Amino acid sequence: MTMMHYEPHVTSDGRTIGNTMMEMKNITLRFGGVVAIKDISFDIREGEIRAIIGPNGAGKSSMLNVISGFYKPQEGEVWYLGEKRGPMRPFEVARQGIARTFQNIALFEGMTVLDNIMTGRLNHMSASFLDQAIWWGKAEREEVANREKAEEIIDFLEIQAIRKTPVGRLPYGLKKRVELARALVAEPSLLLLDEPMAGMNVEEKEDMSRFILDVNDEFGTTIALIEHDMGVVMDLSDRVVVMDYGKKIGDGTPDEVRNNQEVIDAYLGVAHD
């Protein structure tokens, strides 16, 4: 079994998608007697935008948690960057280079936007406690480098005007953007977005879509996202996995998925005789 087999995939806009970055093989996840994910396999390739869609309760968020390593599936294998993932301790989960945003915003409301974003750099700090306490040597260099990265992301996401604003005072759409900033500042190789457009108006959705595309374009970040809004998913993603009741019912380019009868049934409902 070669995990790093090379099979270039050219997208509609002429972008080449690289190697397989992550492969999920026959994943099954159970919570007690409830089967959340049933025997699902798919892969995520370097540089692509991969969407996971499905109706409510289809198991999308569980899947995202499996990808991030937060949940350990009872059956199946997760291969990430050519290695089979074994049991991990929480800090190892955080250090694999996967960053995420949450469906319900999980920011520190009382802290400023900048401070929130800086927390995303935690994994890039190695100065000792003592150095940090007296602000010396490595601690200072790291802080400067981290701030530089944070400012680059602030500039990229156009949130300069709220840099010093406490997150609690921001409107919803901007909070989502700050969350994205915090995930990006970690310089992840894989970015997981859990319903990035949930609860947004049309304009905010357009802004967010553009930012997601720009992130993918500018930093080459591989993105896996869960989304309800079909229109957004079809416009953004290179490939789509469709889930229903814990099972995979479709996988392919947006066009392939759109014309898949099973997918249509799952979304529109089907008459049971």
Add this chain to the structure above:
Amino acid sequence: MAEMKAVSGVPESVPALLARNVAQFGSKPAYREKEFGIWQTWTWAEAAEEIQAIAYGYLALGVEKGDHIAIVGRNRPAMYWSMVAAMKVGAVPVPMYQDAVAEEMTYALDHSGARFVVCGDQEQVDKVIEVQETVHQIEHIIYQDARGLRKYDHTKLHALSAIQDEGRAAHERFEKVLAEREASIGYDDTCVMLYTSGTTGKSKGVVLSNRNVIETARASSEFDHLRPSEEILAYLPMAWVGDFIFSIGQAYWTGFCTNCPESPDTMMTDLREIGPTYFFAPPRMFETTLTTVMIRMEDAGEFKRKMFHKYMEHAKKVGPRLLDGKPVSFGDKLKYWIGDKLVYGPLKNTLGFSRVRVGYTAGEAIGPEIFEFYRSLGINLKQLYGQTEATVFITQQPDGEVRADTVGVPSPGVEIKIGDSGEIYYRSPGTFVEYYKNPESTADTKDPEGWVATGDAGFIEEGSGHLRIIDRAKDVGKMADGRLFAPKYVENKLKFYPNILEAVVFGNGRDMCTAFINIDLAAVGNWAERNNIAYASYQELAGHQQVLDTIQQHVEEVNKSVAQDPMLSGCQVHRFLVLHKELDADDGEMTRTRKVRRRIVEEKFADLIDALYSGKSEQYTETEVTYEDGRKGKITATLEIRDAKVVEAAGQAQVAAE
């Protein structure tokens, strides 16, 4: 550089000024921009190097002498450099409004025949690409911010930094060419072309020569004693002539520093951080800032609020006198000093006005209250009157002669005359060369002797020699007895009262002036609440006797002030009524930008106008209104018509007495 100096020793182009600045102030900051949360600085020497690299890059792209290079983007140092680099290679920069939609840009790009376009970011590049579907002469697009542009076809699209790299690499090849191009720039060659906003008909490309720009920059810098240590914040559109003169003309002439905000949203923060010493803003900005201050003071604790009001009252009395250098008693000076420590200083600091030495506003009338507020804080806010065709300056207020109702004396070198119709004409070293590819309009606007019609009516005040603007020339009419009728002049005076939201004055071709008034529901409603006057609707409040009394007082005060002007004394309002509904864009009575549509109001309320002129004391009327959801309804009202006291004009009284 010596051979480039004119006989008089004045550098004859912006690039020549740049060379002089490098020699004189090489290590002094020329540009600052906040990026990545930090103010980045370029000295004159560094800026000149960047500009030179762009210029070489232009040459490598094949820019010819006389080519037009369009510049579209927000105020950033690199955008200004692109303009100066264009001048260096003998091309003409054409800055364009960055918020224009693609269709609007099509006209200017087509008309200017620009072969090259420098864009700020992806948004502008997208628009230019869209324009290219219909306009085919654009050869290369250059962009500064690469975000989102990586996937674009880069055969005709270049990053500005790549152009600079190419330029630096090719500098030996083009060194001679660039030196020749730069040396060949003449004083009367085109410096820049600016498109007018085109509110009346097609927008026109105003061609300004080096002479226009440099003479104007020199005269206006000397007028206000601008120094190399000034700091300005460049935040107004680059396509606007004012920004060009402040950020390039005057900045290069005096060698001061141009600061660019981090993003349009951070302008207020950046303003506070920079603390400009020379500042321009349209009246609206000063208005909004004042409103914000007032609202915040209302929310402040009682002690702070009382202190604020007490000292602001003192500032109103003393501040403007101090600014004008008039005598003030020692006690008042001491109190003002305390006020400055407690209130004025901290307030100015919050607004970013702590260091403003010279501030200007222009564009439309500014309310005297607003004007006085800033002046009483010790901010030297002045007014100027200008237009693109004049390279901005026509008149400006000298220090110590600042008033809300005039626009100042003619700027140095500017001659002014008033036409028979009351229209203002000027002639100056800044007078534009021509409208690009439009000789008819050029001839219509500028006569062979160089006099330019402004389209505004006004007069020179006797005694002070200050110019006062009355109205747009086309709105100015004559009354039945031949006296001047200038509705906007009177309406503005009325509208400066917080209780009056809108006023429409009639009288063209009639024997007297009358007015419709709209009360300001917020202000009058607030007053009613404080005085325990109950009201159920706008209509009821508008018809209240006490409200009418107040409005009558305002009208009579305005009459008194209008009577001061012998020319305009005929415009006193003899009779008025307070309308039973607010003039509304939904009903077509106003434009979406809240300008009264005079014709429609005249037609719609013809019965009320008749009543004003027939001597009736009240009039029943029915008006159709459109509700916000689009439904139509009708409101009926019986409106009281009042007579206002008028003052016999000074001039006429004399005639009568003789």
